[in-house]
Structures are given as C-alpha cells and as structure tokens.
Amino acid sequence: MAAHDVIVIGAGHNGLVTAAYLAKAGRRVLVLERRESIGGAAVTEELMPGFRVSSLADGPGYLSARVRRDLKVESRVEILASDSVAFCPQPDGSQLTIWRDQARTIEEIARFSRADAEAYPGFVELMSRIGDVLGALMEMTPPDLPEVGMQDLRGGLGLFGPLRRLGRKRIGDLLRVLPMPAEDLLSEFFESPVVKAAIGASAMLGISFGPREAGTAYTFLANWAQSGNGLFRSAGVVKGGMGALTEALGDAARGFGAEIRTGTPVEKALVRDDRVVGVKLADGEELEARVVVSNADPRTTFEQLLEPHTLDASFTRNLRAIKYRGSSVRVHLAVRELPEFSALAGGDAAALRGPIQIAPSLDYVQRAFDCTKYGRCSENPYLDVLIPTLSDPDLAPEGQHVVSITARYAPYALRSGSWATHRDTFADVVVGTLAEYAPGIRETILHRHVLAPTDLESTYGLPEGNPNHGEMTLDQFFHMRPIPGYARYRTPISGMYLCGAGTHPGGGVTGIPGHNAAREILADAK
Amino acid sequence: MPRVTPLHSRVGPLCQGSRWEEWSGFLTATMYELDHLHEYNAIRTGCGLFDVSPLLKYDIRGRDAVTLMNRVIVRDAKKCRIGQVLYTTWCDDDGKVIDDGTVSRLADDHFRLTAAVPALHWLQHNAIGLEATVEDVSEQIAAVSIQGPTSRDLLAKLTNADLPNLRFFHCTQADVAGADAWISRTGYTGDLGYEVFVEPQNAVKLWDAMMELGDSYQMRPAGTVALDLARVEAGLLLIDADFISAAQTMFDVQKTSPYDLGLAWMVDLEKDFFIGQRALREEKEKGSRWLTVGLELDVTVMEKFYAEWGMPLHLPDRTWAEAVPVFADAAQTKHIGRGTSGTWSPVLKKYVVIARLRPEHAKPGNKIFIEEVIEAVSYSVPATVVKMPFFDPPRKKAWGAEAK
Ligand SMILES: Cc1cc2nc3c(=O)[nH]c(=O)nc-3n(C[C@H](O)[C@H](O)[C@H](O)COP(=O)(O)OP(=O)(O)OC[C@H]3O[C@@H](n4cnc5c(N)ncnc54)[C@H](O)[C@@H]3O)c2cc1C
Numbered sequence: 023m024a025a026h027d028v029i030v031i032g033a034g035h036n037g038l039v040t041a042a043y044l045a046k047a048g049r050r051v052l053v054l055e056r057r058e059s060i061g062g063a064a065v066t067e068e069l070m071p072g073f074r075v076s077s078l079a080d081g082p083g084y085l086s087a088r089v090r091r092d093l094k095v096e097s098r099v100e101i102l103a104s105d106s107v108a109f110c111p112q113p114d115g116s117q118l119t120i121w122r123d124q125a126r127t128i129e130e131i132a133r134f135s136r137a138d139a140e141a142y143p144g145f146v147e148l149m150s151r152i153g154d155v156l157g158a159l160m161e162m163t164p165p166d167l168p169e170v171g172m173q174d175l176r177g178g179l180g181l182f183g184p185l186r187r188l189g190r191k192r193i194g195d196l197l198r199v200l201p202m203p204a205e206d207l208l209s210e211f212f213e214s215p216v217v218k219a220a221i222g223a224s225a226m227l228g229i230s231f232g233p234r235e236a237g238t239a240y241t242f243l244a245n246w247a248q249s250g251n252g253l254f255r256s257a258g259v260v261k262g263g264m265g266a267l268t269e270a271l272g273d274a275a276r277g278f279g280a281e282i283r284t285g286t287p288v289e290k291a292l293v294r295d296d297r298v299v300g301v302k303l304a305d306g307e308e309l310e311a312r313v314v315v316s317n318a319d320p321r322t323t324f325e326q327l328l329e330p331h332t333l334d335a336s337f338t339r340n341l342r343a344i345k346y347r348g349s350s351v352r353v354h355l356a357v358r359e360l361p362e363f364s365a366l367a368g369g370d371a372a373a374l375r376g377p378i379q380i381a382p383s384l385d386y387v388q389r390a391f392d393c394t395k396y397g398r399c400s401e402n403p404y405l406d407v408l409i410p411t412l413s414d415p416d417l418a419p420e421g422q423h424v425v426s427i428t429a430r431y432a433p434y435a436l437r438s439g440s441w442a443t444h445r446d447t448f449a450d451v452v453v454g455t456l457a458e459y460a461p462g463i464r465e466t467i468l469h470r471h472v473l474a475p476t477d478l479e480s481t482y483g484l485p486e487g488n489p490n491h492g493e494m495t496l497d498q499f500f501h502m503r504p505i506p507g508y509a510r511y512r513t514p515i516s517g518m519y520l521c522g523a524g525t526h527p528g529g530g531v532t533g534i535p536g537h538n539a540a541r542e543i544l545a546d547a548k
Numbered sequence: 549m550p551r552v553t554p555l556h557s558r559v560g561p562l563c564q565g566s567r568w569e570e571w572s573g574f575l576t577a578t579m580y581e582l583d584h585l586h587e588y589n590a591i592r593t594g595c596g597l598f599d600v601s602p603l604l605k606y607d608i609r610g611r612d613a614v615t616l617m618n619r620v621i622v623r624d625a626k627k628c629r630i631g632q633v634l635y636t637t638w639c640d641d642d643g644k645v646i647d648d649g650t651v652s653r654l655a656d657d658h659f660r661l662t663a664a665v666p667a668l669h670w671l672q673h674n675a676i677g678l679e680a681t682v683e684d685v686s687e688q689i690a691a692v693s694i695q696g697p698t699s700r701d702l703l704a705k706l707t708n709a710d711l712p713n714l715r716f717f718h719c720t721q722a723d724v725a726g727a728d729a730w731i732s733r734t735g736y737t738g739d740l741g742y743e744v745f746v747e748p749q750n751a752v753k754l755w756d757a758m759m760e761l762g763d764s765y766q767m768r769p770a771g772t773v774a775l776d777l778a779r780v781e782a783g784l785l786l787i788d789a790d791f792i793s794a795a796q797t798m799f800d801v802q803k804t805s806p807y808d809l810g811l812a813w814m815v816d817l818e819k820d821f822f823i824g825q826r827a828l829r830e831e832k833e834k835g836s837r838w839l840t841v842g843l844e845l846d847v848t849v850m851e852k853f854y855a856e857w858g859m860p861l862h863l864p865d866r867t868w869a870e871a872v873p874v875f876a877d878a879a880q881t882k883h884i885g886r887g888t889s890g891t892w893s894p895v896l897k898k899y900v901v902i903a904r905l906r907p908e909h910a911k912p913g914n915k916i917f918i919e920e921v922i923e924a925v926s927y928s929v930p931a932t933v934v935k936m937p938f939f940d941p942p943r944k945k946a947w948g949a950e951a952k
Contacts, residue, residue: 296826330677331612331619332821334641338676 024310026052026281028543029301031288031327032317032483032522034062035085038271038282039536040315040521040543042093045278047544052309053280054301056287056483059265060272062317063482063489064531066265066417070469073356074417075424076264077473078482078489079531080408081377083256084248085267088161089533098270100261102413106376107257110220111365111459113382118220119373122251135214145211146253149246152196155188156247160527163538164501164509201496204238205384215383223381224255227406227428228489228529230349232391233384237496244494248532257376259410263417267531291316291327291518298517301327313517313543317536318483319491320344320504320524324513333514340505344524345498348487349394351432351445352473353452355425356418360409361460375412380405380459390431397437399448403429403455422468427452434475434486441474448474490529491522500526511539512546519543550575553601554690554748558755562769569772572686574602577771584866585894587774591737592895594766595696596774597758600743601751604649604663605686606671612678613657615820619674621651622806622828624819628653633717633734636814637806638670639824643831644794644803646670647787650734652719660685664787665795674823690751694758695741695778697943698765700951703742706757707731711742712951716944725750725757736775738782740943776867780902781893783842783936785809789869790840790888790902805831808904810840810936839910842936843874843887843918845899845929850920853927862922863892863899873919874903878928880917884909887918893938900938901931909933 028044030037033055045051059065063078082101090096108120118134121127124143132139188196199207204225208218222233225242232238242254249256260267272282287304291314300310316323324330324341333341366373381387381404390400411423418424429452436444449472457463475487484491492498501509504524511519521539523529550570552560559577567578576599579587590596608616617625621636628634630653637648649663661667671682694703704711709722709731719732727750735741746754758767779786787793794803805828806815817829851861872887873880890901901918909916912935917928942950 325677331615331674334826335670335674335823336641339673342673342676 024300024312026050026309026311028052028313028315029054029309029311030315030317030521031291031301032056032062033060033268033272033282033284034317034522035064035268035271035531035533036522036536036539037062037315037317038268038275039089039093039533040317040540041280041282042271042275042278043537043540044543045275045280047540051275051280052311053275053282054286054288054303055282055284058285060282060284061265061268063484064264064268066263069354069471070356072419073354073422073424073469074263075354075426075471076410077354078352078478079264080259080410080426081256082260082264082267082531083250083258084530084532085250086161086248086532086534086537087250089537093271093274095267095270095274098273099266102259102261104257104259104376104413106373107251107253107255108220108224109366109373109376109378110216110381111363111378112216113458115365117363117365117369117373118216119370120220120253122253122257131214131217134216135212138212138214138217141211148195149243149254150252151188151192152199152243153247155196156243158187159500160244160247160534161538163511163542164503164526166501166507166510199243200240201237202239203234203236204242205233205388207239207242208384215385219381219383219387220379221254222384223379223387223404224377224406226387226391226404226430227350229493229495230347230391230394230431230433231495232388234388240496240499241494244499244527248527248530255377259408259413261414263410263414264531271533288327291515293328293332293515293518296515298515313519315519315521315539315543317522319485319522320520321346321485322483323520328515328518337505337508337514344504345493345495346434346486346488347493348434348475348478348484348489349431350475350478350487350489351429351448351452353427353429353449354471355427355453355463355467356469357423357425357463357466358468359421359466360412360423361425361463361466363460365459374409378407378409380407380455394431394433397433397435399432399436399444399451400430401451403431403452405429405452405455407456425463427456432475434479441476445472445474491524492528494528499528503528511535511542553599554751555599555601555692555755558752558759559599559769563771567771571772572602572604576602577769579771579773580769584771584773584777587768587770588777588894590766590768590770591696591739591774591778593697594768595694595699595702595741596737596770597755597762597767598693598695598770598775599755600693601690601748603686603691604666604684605689606661606663606667607683607685608659608661608671608680609657609683610678610680611657612680613659616671616675616678616680616682617651617659617661618820619822620671622815622822622824623651624816625651625653625659626819630655631718631720633719633732635717637809637811639806639828640794641823641827642794642803643805643824643827645791645806645809646793646795648785650732652730652732654719654730665793670795688748689745690748691743691745692751692754692758693735693741693743694767695735695737695739696767697740698767699741702758702761702765702767703731703744705761713948715947725754727753729754736782736784737778738784738937738939738944739778739941740946773866777891780867780889780891780900781895781937781939783902783938785840785902786869786889790904804838804904805836807831807836808838808840836907838885838904839907840888840902840904841910841912842934842938843890843901843903843916843931844934844938845901845918845931847899850899850929853920853922853929857923859922864890865892867891872901874905875917875919875928876909878917878930880919880926880928884916896939898938902936905933
C-alpha cells in the first residue's frame with residue numbers, strides 16, 4: 023500500500039491549507055516543496071544581511087476568517103493590525119490617510135472635498151454589501167457554466183443564494199459595476215483625484231491593468247470582498263513577517279499529521295490510464311498516491327508536471343489562453359533610520375504603520391500602466407510601500423528599518439533589453455520616486471534587494487512574475503478560472519486536483535482555493 | 549482573386565474552355581477539353597497528368613515530431629517507417645473528423661502532412677509542450693500527379709528511382725527529369741499512380757518532360773472532373789461531399805467520426821493518446837450512428853421509371869455530390885441514410901454511390917432504395933450495399949516481380 027493517500031505539490035500557503043484540511047479529515051498527506059522553505063509567495067527571508075523581509079506578499083489581512091478559525095491561525099501567530107489603511111502623501115506636501123476609523127477618515131477626506139466626505143459612508147456601505155456577495159461566491163465551488171441549471175438550483179440555490187441576499191436592485195448594481203473601469207466606479211461617488219486614488223489605486227496591485235481599463239471595478243470589489251476589514255484593502259503585518267504566517271499554516275498541517283518535505287522538487291505527476299498514480303521527484307524517486315494536488319499554477323501543472331500532449335485540444339487551447347503577464351517589481355531597502363515623509367511633518371506617525379501609497383491620482387496610476395502596453399517600465403511608477411519594522415522591530419537591527427516596495431508598472435516582457443540590465447535602472451527610478459516624498463531616504467540606504475518579474479518567475483515559481491497564478495480579471499474569474507469547465511479544482515486527470523491561486527477565487531493569501539480544493543477532494547472520496 | 553500555380557504557363561494554354569475552379573486559393577483546371585471523358589479514359593487506360601500544386605503541405609520536424617503526429621492523427625505514427633505514407637484522418641476532441649490526408653515519414657524526425665483544409669494552426673497549437681516545429685510548405689513545393697496503368701513506365705523514363713520496388717503508399721527521394729524530387733506512390737484514383745513533388749522552379753521542366761513522352765503512353769493532362777469520377781470508383785471520400793469538416797460546422801448532426809465514414813480500420817485506439825481517442829473509445833463501445841458503404845443501383849428499374857415518361861435511361865456522366873435520401877423500403881417510409889456522391893462508372897458499367905447509412909442497414913448484400921427524382925417526381929431505385937472500393941485493379945498495389 024502507498025505510504026500516503028495524498029501528495030500535495032508545493033507548500034505555498036494554499037498547499038498547506040489543503041494539506042491541513044485533508045490531514046484533519048484523516049488523510050495521510052505528504053507535501054513536497056521545491057524550495058528550501060515553505061510559504062511560496064508568502065515567505066520571510068533574510069534578503070539583506072541582518073534584515074528579514076517579506077520577500078513578496080506582506081499583508082496578511084486577506085486570510086479567510088474560516089481558515090483562521092479552523093486552523094487556529096491566531097493562536098500560532100500574531101497578526102498586528104494597523105489603524106492606517108492607506109497613507110497617501112501628495113506631491114504638494116499634503117497627505118490623505120484612510121483610517122479604519124470612519125469618522126477620522128471623513129475628516130481627512132473633507133480636507134480635499136466636502137462632497138466626497140459626505141459620499142464616503144454610503145460608498146463604503148454599498149461596496150461592503152456587494153463585497154459580501156462576492157465574498158460568498160468566493161467561498162463556493164463554481165458551477166460548470168454550460169451545465170449550470172437544475173443541479174445548482176437544487177443544490178440549495180448555491181449560486182443564487184448569495185445573490186438573492188443582495189436584493190433585486192443591488193444585483194443590478196453588481197452586474198452594472200463589475201465590467202466597469204475602477205475609475206468610472208469611483209467617479210460616480212467622488213470628485214477629488216486624491217480621494218479616488220487613495221481608495222482605488224491598490225486594486226491595481228495584482229493585475230496588469232490601469233484603473234481606466236474595463237473590468238477593473240471587479241478587481242476593486244474582489245479586493246474589498248477579501249480585505250477582512252470592510253474596506254478596499256487590508257492593512258497590518260504578521261509578527262515575524264509573512265513567512266511566520268505560512269509557518270503557522272505548516273504547523274497546523276503537521277499538527278494534523280501531514281508530512282512536509284522541502285528542497286524536493288516534483289518533476290512529473292505520474293498518470294496511468296487517465297488517472298494519477300503518484301509523482302516522480304527530480305531526483306528520480308517515485309512516490310505513490312491516489313490523489314495528487316498541485317499548488318503550482320495551471321501552466322506549470324499542465325505543461326510541466328503533466329504531459330500536455332495527452333490533454334484534449336480544447337483544453338490546451340484554453341490553457342494557452344490564460345493570461346499571466348506580471349508587472350510588479352519588488353524593491354527592498356534596508357535603511358539606517360526611519361524615512362521622513364515631508365507630507366507627514368507634525369502629523370500622526372501611526373499613519374506610516376499601514377501601507378504607504380505613492381499614487382497621487384488615478385491618472386498617475388493609469389499613465390504608469392500605459393508604458394507596459396508598449397513593453398516599457400514606468401518612469402513615474404506607482405509605489406505601494408510598507409515599513410514592517412515600525413510594527414515588528416525584530417526584523418531589523420535595532421533602530422534600523424526595512425522598507426518594502428511593490429513598484430508598478432514594469433512588464434515581464436520588455437520590448438528592448440532584458441531584466442538583467444533593467445533591474446537596477448528601474449530600482450533607481452523607484453528609489454528616486456520615493457525620495458520625492460521622503461527626501462532623505464537615499465542617504466540612509468544600507469542595502470537594496472530588487473526582485474524583477476523574471477526573479478518572481480525563476481526563484482518563486484510564478485510564471486511571467488504574475489502574483490496570482492494568472493491575472494485576476496473578469497474574464498478569468500469564477501467558472502472561468504483557471505479554465506472553463508475545470509473551475510471545480512478537478513482536472514482532466516482523475517485523482518489530480520489544483521489548489522493554488524490559479525483556481526477560484528484566485529490569488530492573495532486567502533487560503534480559500536486551498537480550502538475549497540480540500541472540500542472537493544473530500545467530496546469525491548465519498 | 550485566385551492565384552495561379554507554378555505550372556500555369558503550361559496548364560493555362562492547355563485548358564481549352566478556361567474551365568477553372570478554385571482549389572486552396574489557386575486556379576485549377578476542371579477539364580482541359582470541352583468534355584472530361586477523354587481525360588477519364590486516359591486515367592484508366594493510359595495515364596492522366598494532374599497539376600496538384602495547390603495541395604496543402606505541412607512539414608513537421610523535431611525530436612517530438614512523431615509525438616505531435618501521434619497526438620493529431622488517428623493512426624499510429626510510431627509504426628510509420630521512413631518512406632512510408634499513411635492515409636489518415638484527424639479529429640476534434642469529440643472524435644469528429646476535421647480532415648483527411650496523407651502523412652509521409654521523410655526521416656526519423658520529419659513528417660509531411662497533406663491536407664484539404666488549412667491545418668497549420670491546428671498543428672502548431674497541438675505542439676504544446678513538444679519539441680516540434682510546423683511549417684506550411686504548400687507553396688515551397690509544387691506537385692504533379694500521374695495516374696493510370698502506364699504511369700510507371702512513363703515515369704521510369706525520367707527517374708533513377710527503383711519504381712517497381714516502390715510499393716503502394718510508400719515514397720522515395722529521387723532525381724526526376726533532372727530535379728530533386730520526392731516520388732510518392734499515392735493518388736486519388738485508386739489506380740497505379742504517383743505524385744511527384746519538386747521545388748516550384750523545377751515544376752515546368754518536370755511537366756514538359758512528361759508531356760514530351762505523353763503520346764507514347766496515352767497520357768493526357770486531366771482535370772478535377774475526371775479525377776472526381778475516378779475517386780468515386782475508388783471509393784475515396786471527398787471533404788464537403790462525403791463529409792463536412794468538424795471544424796467547419798457548428799452542428800453536431802453534420803459531424804462524422806471515422807467510424808461513421810467507414811474508416812474504422814484506421815482508428816488505433818490502443819496507441820498513445822490522440823485527440824478524440826476518448827470519444828472514439830466510447831463510440832466503439834456504444835456503436836456508431838452511421839456507416840459509410842458503397843451502393844450499386846439497379847439501372848434496369850431506373851430505366852423503367854424513365855420509360856414511364858417516354859424517356860431513355862438517364863445516367864450521370866460525372867460525379868454528383870449532394871445528400872440523396874436512402875430508404876429501407878420502396879414506399880419511402882423508413883429513412884436510413886443518404887447517398888453522398890455517385891456516378892455512372894464507365895469502367896465498371898455500373899451506377900455506384902458512396903452512402904452513409906444506419907449501421908444495421910449497411911451490411912453488404914443488403915437491399916435498400918435510393919431516391920431518384922425524375923420530372924420532379926420521387927422514385928425509389930433499388931440498390932445493393934457493396935464493399936468499397938468499387939474499382940480496385942491489381943496494378944494499384946502490384947510491385948516487385950508483378951510490376952514488370
Ligand atoms: C510582490 C507580491 C506582493 C503580494 N502582496 C500580497 C499581499 O500583500 N497580500 C496578499 O494576500 N497577497 C499578496 N500577494 C499575492 C500572494 O502572495 C499570492 O497570490 C499567494 O501567495 C499565492 O499562494 P499559493 O499558495 O496559491 O501559491 P504559491 O505561494 O506560489 O505556492 C506555490 C508553491 O508551489 C511550489 N512548487 C511549484 N512547482 C513545484 C514543483 N514542481 N515541486 C514542488 N513544489 C513546487 C512553489 O515553490 C511554491 O512554494 C503578493 C504577491 C506578490 C508577487
């Protein structure tokens with residue numbers, strides 16, 4: 023008999039969540055991770071001597087409440103919330119901070135527009151309602167759409183239950199809003215460019231689109247649905263960095279009996295007569311299991327772990343059509359002292375504990391995006407900055423800080439040159455941009471570590487540097503994620519499943535794909 | 549605007565009535581004289597020379613070329629030896645035929661596929677994960693086809709190839725009329741015949757050399773009408789006549805599997821994965837909707853029907869290709885399929901039809917009825933199910949000592 027019932031390929035957070043749930047249900051689970059550490063895109067690494075950073079993801083807020091509860095995450099790791107949700111310094115030296123506290127936020131907004139301040143509560147209310155519905159849809163297994171019908175209706179109104187809750191009028195709102203550009207949606211409520219950017223920019227963090235592109239309202243709402251704080255984005259950090267969160271998930275899985283092996287790349291899933299029978303490791307060892315779950319993205323799973331020429335032509339056509347195209351560069355700075363933002367002079371330093379957004383207007387973000395259409399990096403990038411050491415000083419030597427920046431937009435596929443040469447040029451632009459808001463920062467930099475889209479691909483296994491195993495756009499969501507007809511975590515190979523960000527509801531450290539996949543695997547075993 | 553082939557300077561002036569049709573975007577002669585029967589007779593008694601340059605041709609090369617071929621076609625490309633040619637279909641995921649054509653193995657890692665409908669995208673798309681390149685070489689290679697009993701002797705005058713030992717559905721590289729060529733013992737007539745592939749700049753030289761010898765071998769240039777007649781006698785299917793490409797219709801009822809088309813012999817369910825394999829396995833188990841077979845019509849009865857109108861028997865002198873209803877009974881109450889192409893066969897002196905019938909009515913010897921409309925009145929002509937090919941002369945496959 024095989025030593026394991028289930029093999030999970032990849033110890034990203036979703037693989038760990040799947041492993042934990044399956045182990046909890048009594049399955050003998052083995053997790054195989056290519057890298058030396060677990061966590062995938064949610065890791066803490068000492069990228070600069072003495073400075074530990076959340077290499078890619080750094081915001082833990084999206085982790086689903088259910089996963090937190092079921093896997094007792096909070097008892098294993100400390101999540102440090104931030105009162106500030108977005109600190110937005112402006113070129114003219116002013117600033118807008120969005121706080122979790124609505125009254126405080128309204129005061130801030132009023133400095134830019136009274137009308138916007140008045141509109142804010144109603145906006146939050148409506149978005150939260152729609153977000154709740156999307157949130158409920160995210161937790162379910164999508165139907166196979168061409169076949170949607172009686173079965174889904176009988177299944178306790180699976181699909182329509184959440185929509186019903188919204189009421190007839192708001193279903194209309196939802197359908198109208200989803201395909202819109204985020205900018206249009208925000209302009210229906212707000213007039214100030216500063217306010218619109220403060221609220222809307224972060225929706226562009228994970229997609230290669232600007233806020234004027236159709237469908238970005240969906241991305242905006244999807245973020246809202248998962249932020250966990252009733253707002254457009256989450257804020258806060260994990261004590262010990264994001265790696266501590268995935269270590270906690272790993273502990274949960276081990277606690278239920280799962281085994282995790284790192285430094286163990288899987289070369290192939292082994293298939294006999296359209297059924298998975300185990301995996302072959304890069305070192306040639308073969309391990310048996312009746313269920314194999316891939317935490318790798320769909321392209322890697324179907325083109326590398328499986329033999330694509332044994333898959334149906336319509337399937338491979340859809341597989342090829344999945345859009346990845348990442349456009350983020352991560353720049354980590356080790357700084358001698360806390361950067362001073364001119365816009366904050368005399369203000370509440372707590373504003374710096376949350377995300378710092380260098381995005382004075384949505385036009386600015388759109389222009390930053392426009393370059394990528396032509397394969398160029400933005401010269402005035404939109405920056406999302408976090409100083410985790412303000413909440414978690416242990417990450418750096420005493421008194422010193424980590425400044426982690428997600429810089430946009432910088433396309434994976436450059437029209438000219440390569441990332442080997444652009445990496446530092448673009449990082450210079452990023453630091454230069456930041457220095458316009460925090461003038462002394464350059465002189466305080468001790469180390470700099472830059473991760474280009476190609477590094478995201480080669481080091482972290484994210485094809486084309488896409489953070490979400492495929493773009494989170496309207497055409498790649500729900501029953502279309504990753505491939506129409508295969509959105510239910512199953513694959514054409516029986517016994518083989520997907521559990522990563524490439525599946526519904528997508529990327530972010532939510533744990534929902536992992537949770538949903540485990541649910542489907544257990545359902546199939548019945 | 550259709551374009552002209554590399555042989556236009558030769559076939560153009562020969563085409564007396566300018567009776568052109570379009571084939572893959574090129575002008576092609578339907579007949580050179582004002583009637584096609586001389587050309588047909590040449591195919592069966594001397595030989596016919598065709599300009600088949602418009603044929604779509606794709607080169608598949610690379611380490612995984614055989615895997616790509618095997619993913620696409622229903623036959624086992626692994627079993628195809630170098631110098632062998634396979635007639636095959638390729639299907640969609642549902643096992644419905646997209647097209648048919650030939651696959652020649654030119655080297656271990658080099659196949660050439662001929663097709664009726666463009667296949668570049670399909671082949672390229674299906675090369676996913678494979679080390680194989682696909683190139684459309686349709687316009688880089690001109691081709692003539694020489695078909696008929698004297699074709700070997702004529703061609704032998706022009707080449708160093710060992711023609712008697714070149715077997716049916718095999719090919720070889722050789723010098724022909726001073727040019728590098730591939731000779732393939734294939735064709736669309738069910739007769740002894742060869743297709744000769746050369747670079748376009750050598751096409752005219754090849755044609756002229758053949759024409760020069762032509763009179764001694766009763767050779768004539770021949771067009772598509774004569775070819776279409778010969779192919780029905782040979783029981784060879786034609787796209788858009790005997791089936792519709794699954795890629796060109798949206799309606800399932802119009803799609804056909806290789807089993808429906810009577811091509812069960814070519815479907816290798818045991819080989820490595822191919823597109824449509826799962827569906828065809830299922831179909832094999834459950835049974836097919838159709839079976840394609842031959843019909844021989846009872847022309848004596850037909851003659852009587854015409855006599856009712858005071859007319860002599862009327863027989864088609866060329867192939868018709870349209871859906872003609874077939875019934876189990878003369879009263880036409882039980883519809884069991886359709887004729888898809890048919891003709892009077894001059895060589896057999898029989899009225900033959902390719903038909904797609906419900907399998908239970910498709911056994912050889914079974915008597916059925918096919919509609920014949922005379923003066924807008926529908927008649928039921930008795931017909932007998934027969935095996936195809938209708939016409940299958942031993943010379944088609946003869947080789948070695950038999951080929952002298
Ligand atoms: C710059 C950046 C910033 C981000 N910021 C945030 C954020 O602040 N908050 C947030 O919620 N999300 C954020 N995200 C998104 C989030 O990090 C990812 O969507 C999420 O971590 C994906 O998790 P996953 O488990 O599905 O896949 P991954 O984390 O990618 O895990 C897949 C795992 O599979 C392993 N693997 C792949 N192939 C093999 C193989 N053959 N054998 C063995 N193992 C294999 C990989 O090594 C990897 O560990 C960010 C992403 C990026 C890139």
